[in-house]
Amino acid sequence: MSTTRRLPVAPRRQALPTLVMGFCAFLLASGPSVSAEIAPTKFVTGNGITVLVLEQHFLPIVEIHTLIKAGSAQDPPDKAGLANLVASLLDEGTTTRTSKQQAEQIDFVGGTLEANASEDFTTASARVLKKDIDLGFTLLADMLQHPAFYKQEFERIRTQLLGEMASDNDDPGHIAMKAFNQLVFHGHPYRWPVNGTEETLNKITLADVQAFYGREYSPSQVILTIVGDVTLEQATALVQTHFETWKKVAPTARNTKKPAPVERRTVQLIEKDLTQSTIVLGHVGLPRAHPDFYSVTVMNYILGAGGFSSRLMDSIRDKQGLAYGIMSHFDARLMPGSFWVNLQTKTETTNQAITGVLSEIKSMRDAPVSDQELTEAKSFLMGSFPLRFDSTAKLAQALAQVEFYGLGFEYFTQYPKWIDRVTKEDVQRVAKQYLDPKRYALVVVGNIAKAKVKH
Amino acid sequence: MQCARRPTMTWLYSRHIMQISWLIAVSSLAFAFTSPAVATEPREFILSNGMKVLLAEVPKAPVATVQVWYKVGSRNEVMGRAGLSHMLEHMMFKGTAKYPKGTFSRLIRKNGGMDNAFTSQDFTAYFENLAADRVELALELEADRMQGLVLDMSELTTEREVVKEERRLRAEDDPQGALVEALFAQAYLSHPYHWPVIGWFSDLDAMTLDDLQRHYDTYYSPNNATLVVVGDINADSLLPTIKQLFEPIPRGPEPKLIATMESEQKGERRFLLKRDAQVPFVMMGYRVPNFTSEDSYALDILDSILSHGKSSRLYQNLVYEQKSSLAVGAEYSLLQTDPGLFYFYALVSPGQRPEVVEEALHREIKRLQADPPTEQELQRAKNQVEATHVFEQDSNFRHAMLLGQAESVGAGWQKIDQFVERIRAVTTKDIQRVARQYLTEDNRTVGTLIPVPPKQPEAPSTAAQQGRP
Numbered sequence: 001m002s003t004t005r006r007l008p009v010a011p012r013r014q015a016l017p018t019l020v021m022g023f024c025a026f027l028l029a030s031g032p033s034v035s036a037e038i039a040p041t042k043f044v045t046g047n048g049i050t051v052l053v054l055e056q057h058f059l060p061i062v063e064i065h066t067l068i069k070a071g072s073a074q075d076p077p078d079k080a081g082l083a084n085l086v087a088s089l090l091d092e093g094t095t096t097r098t099s100k101q102q103a104e105q106i107d108f109v110g111g112t113l114e115a116n117a118s119e120d121f122t123t124a125s126a127r128v129l130k131k132d133i134d135l136g137f138t139l140l141a142d143m144l145q146h147p148a149f150y151k152q153e154f155e156r157i158r159t160q161l162l163g164e165m166a167s168d169n170d171d172p173g174h175i176a177m178k179a180f181n182q183l184v185f186h187g188h189p190y191r192w193p194v195n196g197t198e199e200t201l202n203k204i205t206l207a208d209v210q211a212f213y214g215r216e217y218s219p220s221q222v223i224l225t226i227v228g229d230v231t232l233e234q235a236t237a238l239v240q241t242h243f244e245t246w247k248k249v250a251p252t253a254r255n256t257k258k259p260a261p262v263e264r265r266t267v268q269l270i271e272k273d274l275t276q277s278t279i280v281l282g283h284v285g286l287p288r289a290h291p292d293f294y295s296v297t298v299m300n301y302i303l304g305a306g307g308f309s310s311r312l313m314d315s316i317r318d319k320q321g322l323a324y325g326i327m328s329h330f331d332a333r334l335m336p337g338s339f340w341v342n343l344q345t346k347t348e349t350t351n352q353a354i355t356g357v358l359s360e361i362k363s364m365r366d367a368p369v370s371d372q373e374l375t376e377a378k379s380f381l382m383g384s385f386p387l388r389f390d391s392t393a394k395l396a397q398a399l400a401q402v403e404f405y406g407l408g409f410e411y412f413t414q415y416p417k418w419i420d421r422v423t424k425e426d427v428q429r430v431a432k433q434y435l436d437p438k439r440y441a442l443v444v445v446g447n448i449a450k451a452k453v454k455h
Numbered sequence: 456m457q458c459a460r461r462p463t464m465t466w467l468y469s470r471h472i473m474q475i476s477w478l479i480a481v482s483s484l485a486f487a488f489t490s491p492a493v494a495t496e497p498r499e500f501i502l503s504n505g506m507k508v509l510l511a512e513v514p515k516a517p518v519a520t521v522q523v524w525y526k527v528g529s530r531n532e533v534m535g536r537a538g539l540s541h542m543l544e545h546m547m548f549k550g551t552a553k554y555p556k557g558t559f560s561r562l563i564r565k566n567g568g569m570d571n572a573f574t575s576q577d578f579t580a581y582f583e584n585l586a587a588d589r590v591e592l593a594l595e596l597e598a599d600r601m602q603g604l605v606l607d608m609s610e611l612t613t614e615r616e617v618v619k620e621e622r623r624l625r626a627e628d629d630p631q632g633a634l635v636e637a638l639f640a641q642a643y644l645s646h647p648y649h650w651p652v653i654g655w656f657s658d659l660d661a662m663t664l665d666d667l668q669r670h671y672d673t674y675y676s677p678n679n680a681t682l683v684v685v686g687d688i689n690a691d692s693l694l695p696t697i698k699q700l701f702e703p704i705p706r707g708p709e710p711k712l713i714a715t716m717e718s719e720q721k722g723e724r725r726f727l728l729k730r731d732a733q734v735p736f737v738m739m740g741y742r743v744p745n746f747t748s749e750d751s752y753a754l755d756i757l758d759s760i761l762s763h764g765k766s767s768r769l770y771q772n773l774v775y776e777q778k779s780s781l782a783v784g785a786e787y788s789l790l791q792t793d794p795g796l797f798y799f800y801a802l803v804s805p806g807q808r809p810e811v812v813e814e815a816l817h818r819e820i821k822r823l824q825a826d827p828p829t830e831q832e833l834q835r836a837k838n839q840v841e842a843t844h845v846f847e848q849d850s851n852f853r854h855a856m857l858l859g860q861a862e863s864v865g866a867g868w869q870k871i872d873q874f875v876e877r878i879r880a881v882t883t884k885d886i887q888r889v890a891r892q893y894l895t896e897d898n899r900t901v902g903t904l905i906p907v908p909p910k911q912p913e914a915p916s917t918a919a920q921q922g923r924p
Contacts, residue, residue, distance in 0.1 A: 058515035059848055091765075099775070100766060107764035108835045110842025129842055156778065163781045163804045169733045170630050273731045273909040276623045307569070308548070308560040318557075321616030324624055344624050376565040383567015386518045387584055391849045 038389060038412040040225075040399055041232055045239060047248050048220030052399050053235045054227045056392060060130035062228035064140055065396040067404055068122045069223075070216035072196075073189040073335070074252075079204050081196015084117040085158065086212050090124055090143040091115060092153040097142060099153060106139055113139055117194055120334045121404060127393065130229045133238065141242035144222075147213065154206050161195055162202075172278040172445040173342065179268050180280045183441035184338050188259040218249040223403050227396040256335050259284050262439050269453055270445045277350040277446035281357055282340030283436055288332040288405045294418040295426040296330055296434055301377040302427070303364050303435075304328025304341055309376060311360050316343065322353045330434075334405070339434060350444060350451040358455070364431040368424045382416045495848065497683075497858055497868060498690045500697075504706045505678030508697055509858050509868060510690040513851055519686020520851045521593040522582040523601070524859040527674035529576050529654075530647045530713055530792060536666055538654015541574040542618055543670050547581065548572075549610045551603045556610070559596055566592055574652055577792040578863040584852060587687035591696055594682075598700040601680065604671055606664050615659055622653045630732040631802075634904045641724050642740045642796055642900040646717040676707020681862040685855040717742070717794070724900040732906040734781070735803040737813050740796035740900045743787065743893045746866045751789035752877045753885040754797060754893070758787040759836035760828050760886065761799075761819065766835070768822075769799075773815050779807045780815075792864040797893065809903050823890040827883035840878050 040054040075082045091113055092099040106113040111128035113136075124144055128136035168174045178193055185191040192200065224243065226235045262283040286292060304312035304327050316326045323343040331337035341361075345353040369377075389395045402411050444453050497511040513519075532539045550556035563570045568585030570593075583593035626632045636651045643649040682701070684693065720742055744750055762769050762785040773780040782802040788795065801812045848854050861868045 056515065058513070059845060061845055061849060100771065103765035104835075107766040108831075108838060110839040127846070129845060156775075159778065159804075160774075160781060163734070166733045166805050167781055167802060172628060274628045276620065276628055307564065308557075309564045314557075317617055318613070321613035322620070324617055324621040344628075345620060346623060376561065380564045380567055383565075383586060383589075384569065385567070386516055386586055387567070387569065390516050390518050390584075390851065393849075 038395070038399070038409070040409065042403075042409075043236075045219065045244055047244060047246055048218075048222075049239070049243055049246070050223045050403060051236075051239055052223065052225040052403060053230075053232050054225075054395065054399060055229075055231060056227055056395070057229050059392075060229050061127065061392055062130055062133050062136060062226065062230050063125065063127050063392045063396040064133075064136050065123065065125040065225040065227070065393075065400055066140065066144060067223040067225070067400040068124070068144075068217055069120075069221040069404065070212075071118050071120045071122055072192065072194040073119050074212075074216060074254075075189070075192070075196070075200075076208075077189075078200060079196075079208055080192035080200040081161070081194070082204055082208055082212050083122060083216075084195045085154075085161065085201070085204060086209050086216075087115040087117040087122045087124070088157050088161065089149055089153060089209065090147050092157060093148045093150050094142045094146040095148050096146065097139075102139060102143065105135065109135060111136060113143070115143070119190055119194060119337075123397075123400070125393075125396070133230060133234075137238045137242045141246075144217065145243075145246050149206060149209050149213070151206055154209060158201060158204070162198060165195060165198060165201070172272060172274060172276070172344070175270060175272070176278045176280040176342070176443045176445045179270060179443045179445075180282065180340060180441055181338070183266050183268060183443070184262060184282065184284055185259050188257060188335075190259065190333070190335065190337070214249065215252055218251060219243070219246045220248060220251055223400050225396045225400045225403075227392050227399070258336055262436075262441050264439055265442070265455075266440075267442045267453070267455065268444075269448045269451075270443065271448045272445050274347075274446045276344045276346055277353075277444050277451050278342070278344050279350065279354060279357075280340050280342045280443045281354065281440055282329075282338055283440045285330045285337045285339040286332055286434060287334060287336045289334075289407075290332070290336075292430050292434070293332055295422045295430045296332075297381060298374070298377050298419065298422045299364065299369075299427045299430050299434075300328055300330050300339075301381060302369050302373050303360065303431075305330075306377060306380065309380070311363070312341065312343075312357065315360055316345075316353060316356050320352070320356065322349050322356065326357075347447045347450050350446070351454050354442070354444075354453070354455050358437050361435050362437045364435055365428070365437070368428045371424070374422075374424055374427065378419055378422065381419045385415065495854075496872075497685075499868070500694060502677060502698060502702050504676075504702060504704055506701055506704075507681045507862060508694070508701075509681065509683045509862070510688065510693060511683075511685040511854065511858070512688055512690055513685055513848075513854070514687045517587050517687050518585065518851065519587045519590050519684060519688055520582055520584045520855045521590055521597065522580055522683045522855045522859050523597045524578055524580045524681045524683065524863045525674055526578060526679050526710070526792075526863050526865075527670070528574060528578050528792075529650060529652045531670075531674065531710070532647055532650070534650075535658060536654075536662060537650035537658045538618070538652070539658075539662060539666055539670050540579055540674075541652055541654065542615070542659065542662055543667050544572050544574045544579050544581075545614050545618055546606060546611065546667055547600055547604060549607065549614070550605050551599050552605065553599050553603070554596060555605075559600070562592065562596065568593065576648055576652060578860065580856075580859055580863075582852070582855075590684060590686070590688060590693065594684075594697060594700050597682075598704065601675055601677065601701070601704055604675075606667050606671070608664055611662075611664060611667070615662070618653070619656060619659055622656065622659070625653060626651065630728075630730055630904050630906075631736050633730065634728050634736055634738055634902050637726060637728055638738050638740050638798070638900060638902045639796070641726055641902065642720075642742060643717050646715050646793060647713070648717075648793065648795070673708065673710055677701060677704050678706050679710055681859055683855045683859045683862075685851040685858070713793075720898050720900075723896050726900075726902050727905050728902060729905045729907045731909040732904055734805055735809040735812075735906060736904040737801045737803060737809050737816070738798060738902045739800075739813070739816060740798040740902075741894050741898050742794060743797040744794050745791045746789040746864070746870070749877075750889050750892070752874075753881050753889040754787050755789055755840070756833065756836045756878065756881045757823070757886050757889060758785050758797070759839055760823075760832050761785040763836070763839050768819055768832075769801075769816075772819060773801060773812065777815060779804055779812050783816075790860050790864050790866055809905070813901065813903070820890065820894045823887060824894070827887040830883060833881070833883050833886070837878055837881075841875060844875060 115124035126136040326343035497509040
């Protein structure tokens with residue numbers, strides 16, 4: 001149920017202190033040396049597509065990734081799920097290929113072709129072997145520029161999405177997040193699930209799909225990222241051949257809106273015949289471009305994002321044995337996203353777990369973190385940088401998102417500095433500013449009668 | 456994109472929630488990774504204590520994965536102690552004399568790495584993904600816990616509760632997970648594939664420190680382990696460090712071979728699972744051979760023709776044409792220690808009957824038995840195998856997992872080296888033959904999840920309340 005779309009966080013090794021001394025002395029012989037040399041070439045085509053190319057010649061594979069700057073946040077309020085439905089129909093037939101022909105062509109070369117919507121944007125990508133690069137471009141360009149939106153495919157996919165929505169209700173984590181988002185983002189575009197609700201999906205017409213596509217899918221709204229075994233010259237020529245015919249439309253204005261804060265403690269209890277309670281607790285967070293993002297990242301690592309080194313994991317799982325998984329998240333988006341902690345615990349320990357979570361949130365605000373916690377959090381965030389870009393697909397996604405959020409490609413070299421300068425005072429300041437143990441939304445899914453939630 | 460949903464795989468349990476894509480990755484490990492054009496062959500070394508070491512140099516990014524694989528999984532357990540291997544995996548993070556509790560993960564983390572572990576029916580594996588210049592730290596820590604693990608009663612008491620929460624999450628409260636568990640219990644009567652990797656509640660409660668100690672002493676020895684390192688490393692310079700760290704560990708006893716075999720299935724087995732759920736779910740498992748049989752290659756291609764991609768037969772017929780299923784698939788992994796299941800699953804569309812879906816699955820099987828697939832379908836499947844092989848190498852982690860799994864199930868990485876070649880030799884007639892031989896009524900176990908209305912709670916079904924500020 002983790003749905004973080006937080007940007008890859010990037011560090012530099014030079015700043016890494018010699019933490020392992022005393023444990024593992026031989027490490028001192030080899031100084032930290034890793035730095036991420038990620039320097040894509042960027043250009044804009046005549047019709048307005050932003051293109052990023054990064055050559056990677058180790059394996060004969062190519063990732064062609066498009067990010068379209070329109071997601072479920074652009075759905076009309078009564079038609080939630082529209083952006084996702086449009087994305088779902090891209091590989092269900094174009095003016096020259098049926099759904100089955102698209103599938104057959106990509107499957108025959110063992111490649112993948114897919115499109116997915118999220119809150120802030122939609123992605124469509126093709127992954128192929130180098131020898132099939134022209135086919136990859138052809139199929140991707142075709143589905144982006146000439147989707148047919150056949151009536152019968154529209155009906156079929158909508159029915160399919162409605163069915164999946166029903167099936168998703170077997171996942172308590174999914175139910176809890178859906179309820180949580182409605183509490184935290186009331187009246188805000190992030191309120192509904194990306195795939196909509198039964199009610200809103202049923203209101204969408206084929207004309208809505210065509211209109212959304214016509215309005216939002218425009219070359220100037222596209223970041224096209226190519227990573228892999230291809231030269232800049234080849235990539236440029238392929239972009240020209242396949243994408244320069246795409247007609248420009250006037251961009252639509254974007255409204256960004258801050259979600260209203262959770263004014264008071266709001267609790268929603270959802271009865272389901274389960275042995276565990278699924279708990280989600282949190283409130284509004286911050287936007288990705290906010291300068292506090294880096295201090296919040298360090299703070300959140302110490303609270304609950306740092307795996308087995310986090311306070312929540314240590315307290316709720318390792319000391320009390322109350323949960324298998326527990327984590328805290330700041331989902332920083334174009335507009336402020338949310339902060340939440342999620343876990344599952346047996347029905348009987350529901351209250352104990354909630355109390356434990358609130359107490360850890362409170363401690364983050366009340367006292368500064370220790371020097372050791374701060375150092376360890378920073379060295380993980382800086383040192384794990386290269387792991388975030390260790391596959392072609394991850395690299396392509398990261399490049400596209402750095403461009404989308406306007407972080408600039410110095411991000412890849414400057415990130416460690418931004419993390420390294422976070423102080424204990426910063427951590428406590430952002431804990432006080434972005435964590436609230438009194439005004440929060442709490443959702444519990446499970447055997448409510450037996451759990452007797454007191455919070 | 457609609458066909459990507461797959462049921463929770465039964466046999467991979469990890470210490471902490473891992474990315475779901477990793478779980479799926481393991482289920483499709485049947486794809487070996489040999490393609491003459493691009494293979495990064497590992498170098499193999501055997502240490503003086505019998506430990507096998509596989510090192511693959513992949514300089515494309517300054518990172519590496521270190522993995523230690525032990526040949527022990529739920530197949531090495533006995534009745535009454537189901538879940539012991541997985542419980543031990545959790546306890547492996549509780550510290551040694553040199554690195555006390557909590558030190559392991561903290562050290563890895565503060566060096567920018569991530570660590571975790573996973574247990575299957577056949578193996579238990581521990582890994583660290585980290586910057587290439589930190590590999591030695593991971594090796595030092597893994598060598599240390601290969602012996603001298605401190606097993607403490609109060610730690611066990613707490614961790615037992617954690618594992619029980621994991622069981623609730625994956626089986627008790629997950630209808631599909633519950634059906635998978637029941638399917639294996641029905642398909643295997645005597646062989647340990649009968650019980651789930653996570654174990655039963657009563658067995659988890661009954662486990663003692665002695666059980667864990669015995670399991671550790673029996674299976675956690677260098678001669679029962681494989682060390683795999685893939686990434687931006689230099690094998691020649693790393694080997695002396697590996698020797699220095701691991702060779703002092705004495706050779707352990709040779710674990711007994713598991714003698715329990717499953718006899719031939721003589722007649723279809725069927726069962727129902729009735730519980731609170733939104734939509735029905737159908738599974739069919741057929742007992743098939745593993746990598747030791749030449750037929751495994753044709754079975755692998757058969758799986759591909761049926762279920763890989765949206766142009767595959769099951770998706771096109773059940774999801775696209777008939778619209779009776781929300782998701783459908785087949786799954787076969789030849790990399791299992793003992794013969795496993797070739798299984799089908801279908802998530803039934805709301806309003807559709809599971810009987811109709813099951814019948815549609817049977818129809819697809821019968822079609823392949825009556826007529827071989829087309830040459831075009833065969834070629835597509837082969838191309839998919841070859842492409843997947845290259846894509847797998849894009850991730851050091853998955854690359855290392857393939858090596859580790861192939862070694863741990865007894866296939867050996869050299870053997871799967873021939874995989875693509877063998878796959879190329881499969882004919883349409885072979886596929887028809889294995890479909891006829893193995894996908895038979897008498898050899899199958901069918902389980903159906905039937906949703907029933909939830910138990911009536913004592914309180915109102917959904918209560919929303921506003922608290923005081």
